[in-house]
Amino acid sequence: MAIQAKELTKDYQFGFSDIDVSVFRTAKGLSPEVVASISQHKSEPEWMLKFRLKALDHFRKRPMPTWGADLSGLDFENIYYYVKPVEEMSRSWDDVPDSIKQTFDRLGIPQAERQFLAGVSAQYDSEVVYHSIREDLEKQGVLFSDCDTGLREHEELFRKYFGTVIPPNDNKFAALNSAVWSGGSFVYVPKGVKVDIPLQAYFRINSDNMGQFERTLIIADEGSSVHYIEGCTAPNYSSDSLHSAVVELVAHKGAKIRYTTIQNWSDNVYNLVTKRAIANENATVEWIDGNLGSKVTMKYPSVYLMGEGAHAEVMSAAFAGNGQHQDAGSKAIHVAPNTTSNIVSRSISKGTGRTSYRGHIKVLPKAHNVKVSVRCDALLLDEESRSDTYPYMDIDNPDVTIGHEASVSKVGEDQIFYLTSRGITEQDATALIVNGFFEPFVKELPMEYAVELNRLLALSMEGAIG
Amino acid sequence: MSQTVLSISGLRATVEGKEILKGVDLQVAQGEIHALMGPNGSGKSTLAYTLMGHPKYVVTGGSVTFGGEDLLPLTADARARLGLFLCFQYPTAIPGVSTVNFLRAALRAQGKEMPAREFLNRLSTEMKELKIDESFRSRYINDGFSGGEKKRMEILQLAMLRPKLAILDETDSGLDVDALRTVADGVMRLCGPDMGVLVITHYPRILEHLHPDRVHVLHDGRVVTSGGADLARQIEREGYEPILGTAVAATA
Ligand SMILES: Nc1ncnc2c1ncn2[C@@H]1O[C@H](COP(=O)(O)OP(=O)(O)O)[C@@H](O)[C@H]1O
Ligand SMILES: [Mg+2]
Numbered sequence: 001m002a003i004q005a006k007e008l009t010k011d012y013q014f015g016f017s018d019i020d021v022s023v024f025r026t027a028k029g030l031s032p033e034v035v036a037s038i039s040q041h042k043s044e045p046e047w048m049l050k051f052r053l054k055a056l057d058h059f060r061k062r063p064m065p066t067w068g069a070d071l072s073g074l075d076f077e078n079i080y081y082y083v084k085p086v087e088e089m090s091r092s093w094d095d096v097p098d099s100i101k102q103t104f105d106r107l108g109i110p111q112a113e114r115q116f117l118a119g120v121s122a123q124y125d126s127e128v129v130y131h132s133i134r135e136d137l138e139k140q141g142v143l144f145s146d147c148d149t150g151l152r153e154h155e156e157l158f159r160k161y162f163g164t165v166i167p168p169n170d171n172k173f174a175a176l177n178s179a180v181w182s183g184g185s186f187v188y189v190p191k192g193v194k195v196d197i198p199l200q201a202y203f204r205i206n207s208d209n210m211g212q213f214e215r216t217l218i219i220a221d222e223g224s225s226v227h228y229i230e231g232c233t234a235p236n237y238s239s240d241s242l243h244s245a246v247v248e249l250v251a252h253k254g255a256k257i258r259y260t261t262i263q264n265w266s267d268n269v270y271n272l273v274t275k276r277a278i279a280n281e282n283a284t285v286e287w288i289d290g291n292l293g294s295k296v297t298m299k300y301p302s303v304y305l306m307g308e309g310a311h312a313e314v315m316s317a318a319f320a321g322n323g324q325h326q327d328a329g330s331k332a333i334h335v336a337p338n339t340t341s342n343i344v345s346r347s348i349s350k351g352t353g354r355t356s357y358r359g360h361i362k363v364l365p366k367a368h369n370v371k372v373s374v375r376c377d378a379l380l381l382d383e384e385s386r387s388d389t390y391p392y393m394d395i396d397n398p399d400v401t402i403g404h405e406a407s408v409s410k411v412g413e414d415q416i417f418y419l420t421s422r423g424i425t426e427q428d429a430t431a432l433i434v435n436g437f438f439e440p441f442v443k444e445l446p447m448e449y450a451v452e453l454n455r456l457l458a459l460s461m462e463g464a465i466g
Numbered sequence: 467m468s469q470t471v472l473s474i475s476g477l478r479a480t481v482e483g484k485e486i487l488k489g490v491d492l493q494v495a496q497g498e499i500h501a502l503m504g505p506n507g508s509g510k511s512t513l514a515y516t517l518m519g520h521p522k523y524v525v526t527g528g529s530v531t532f533g534g535e536d537l538l539p540l541t542a543d544a545r546a547r548l549g550l551f552l553c554f555q556y557p558t559a560i561p562g563v564s565t566v567n568f569l570r571a572a573l574r575a576q577g578k579e580m581p582a583r584e585f586l587n588r589l590s591t592e593m594k595e596l597k598i599d600e601s602f603r604s605r606y607i608n609d610g611f612s613g614g615e616k617k618r619m620e621i622l623q624l625a626m627l628r629p630k631l632a633i634l635d636e637t638d639s640g641l642d643v644d645a646l647r648t649v650a651d652g653v654m655r656l657c658g659p660d661m662g663v664l665v666i667t668h669y670p671r672i673l674e675h676l677h678p679d680r681v682h683v684l685h686d687g688r689v690v691t692s693g694g695a696d697l698a699r700q701i702e703r704e705g706y707e708p709i710l711g712t713a714v715a716a717t718a
Binding site for chain 1: 552562563572627
């Protein structure tokens with residue numbers, strides 16, 4: 001077996017004197033050997049290797065999806081599927097290499113670290129390099145680690161849920177992720193435990209041509225609750241880059257999971273993410289999903305309402321600048337009676353940017369007394385901006401209440417005039433209107449993230465205004 | 467004699483290709499209160515928008531100076547920064563932008579920023595004066611406001627921004643007697659040597675509170691007659707017809 005591991009001593013910039021710390025990456029492109037080398041490098045159990053290889057098979061058999069965004073620029077052979085910058089997991093902040101800290105500094109992470117004493121899991125390339133768990137979380141029995149550690153230390157629990165919400169053959173990119181996944185978070189919240197501080201992870205791609213395939217698995221046991229937050233920023237690259245994550249959530253009876261994402265990929269990244277949750281009896285799952293940047297994003301956080309009384313809440317915001325396509329939306333699959341879903345989507349297209357809302361509501365025959373509300377609003381900033389809506393509904397039970405509203409609007413001349421008549425420049429007026437349009441989304445975010453999002457939006461607006 | 471703050475001469479303007487202002491002449495001296503009256507459709511709002519620089523209103527002739535500067539080449543925001551303010555007849559809603567954020571952005575833009583505490587104190591004082599509930603601080607600007615609430619919010623902005631000249635476009639219409647008094651008192655409190663007012667109205671009622679120095683009547687895109695406060699009373703008694711009849715005859 002040709003396992004290609006190389007010492008990247010010349011790229012080695014983390015200031016360690018210990019030469020034994022190896023930096024490892026697989027060869028470019030995808031093959032059973034590459035997949036096996038990832039698994040071997042992680043010393044994974046046999047079943048995981050088999051899982052990965054089978055997933056690779058699915059991936060290869062599956063055609064490229066053509067129903068959504070244009071993926072023709074994606075070259076699977078020109079991507080590194082696994083890069084590991086630091087050998088050991090760092091448990092305390094002091095152990096984190098300085099250069100990585102500086103990167104985090106630029107992303108504003110230390111402040112967040114100080115404000116939130118919850119576990120921080122910061123992903124640098126494919127591997128989690130910093131990870132800490134607040135003591136009382138540990139005492140409560142909450143598990144919060146990277147996914148590799150989850151597999152290593154809690155194999156039985158991990159195996160029980162891994163790949164059950166999103167099986168490897170679900171779609172081409174879920175299959176790809178299942179074959180080469182690395183990093184991401186593993187969270188388990190025991191029965192009745194309410195985690196009162198958001199758990200946070202920061203992600204960043206830093207190496208040219210490197211795909212990032214993190215995998216997140218969150219299990220909230222009966223009556224528990226947890227809020228997980230991921231925020232991403234990424235620098236610019238010269239060539240195309242792929243991010244393809246899988247996120248699986250399981251909310252048991254009466255549990256509540258909120259999953260908040262703000263992503264800001266550089267504008268050459270293909271961001272193709274599968275996110276799905278299972279909501280059991282009286283459980284609530286909330287996806288708060290903000291997408292900026294990237295070249296193409298395809299992401300439809302979904303909830304399978306499996307138990308009576310389950311509730312789904314999906315609130316998403318997308319901003320597409322010049323040349324970007326945000327193809328986002330949501331799915332709610334009502335399997336059980338008396339289930340409810342509320343979907344709110346806001347999107348902004350600037351310049352040649354394009355947003356699509358793609359939604360799927362399904363109500364199964366046994367699911368009576370279902371309530372669904374979908375509202376999607378799009379704002380176009382320029383003549384050439386574009387937005388489309390693709391709402392699909394399969395309703396197999398007549399006892400259902402569905403509300404669906406959609407709007408596409410332009411920034412009004414009168415709104416701009418009103419604001420400029422108070423001395424505000426046209427550029428700032430547009431930024432105010434744009435921020436205002438995202439306000440229903442932003443107000444769901446913790447303060448630091450709200451501030452960061454508004455800053456990112458301002459930057460996006462600047463970048464796009466000539 | 468105080469200085470002229472606003473000087474309009476021979477102003478012509480079109481909207482969507484149609485000429486509405488046909489040579490307006492009007493002077494307002496620093497700190498004075500002027501009333502601009504005239505029947506519906508005579509071009510009052512058009513004049514207000516044209517002065518403020520709405521892109522839809524195209525100037526085709528004449529000149530306007532404000533504080534000695536040529537106003538016409540400037541964009542609306544630059545006009546506002548010179549100290550011109552318009553209370554809109556129909557204020558626009560900006561969903562998602564709270565009153566507080568909006569006011570701070572406007573003050574910052576005009577170089578009138580103040581420390582957060584001072585800002586909030588002033589805001590609360592002004593809101594009390596205008597009988598605006600505290601909850602309106604975080605309400606989205608004009609979004610779902612009643613007509614009266616919108617008008618009060620315009621005066622609140624006026625109070626916070628303190629321009630040199632405020633144009634009030636039918637700020638009185640749609641207000642009940644009490645609200646009218648609150649708004650008029652608010653305006654009276656603000657105007658003085660530093661702030662003049664051009665009140666656009668076709669009801670003389672608000673003028674009983676504002677005591678204008680001059681009253682002008684606009685008809686078919688021109689100021690056809692001007693006078694003192696008596697002119698407003700005459701209009702109240704007799705309507706526009708006798709004035710317009712003679713004015714039209716005079717210009718014919
Ligand atoms: N945006 C516009 N588009 C088309 N016509 C307009 C517009 N604004 C004003 N007008 C026309 O200009 C004339 C004057 O209107 P306006 O200035 O609103 O009068 P006033 O405020 O005195 O009632 C009217 O005939 C009106 O229909
Ligand atoms: Mg009018």
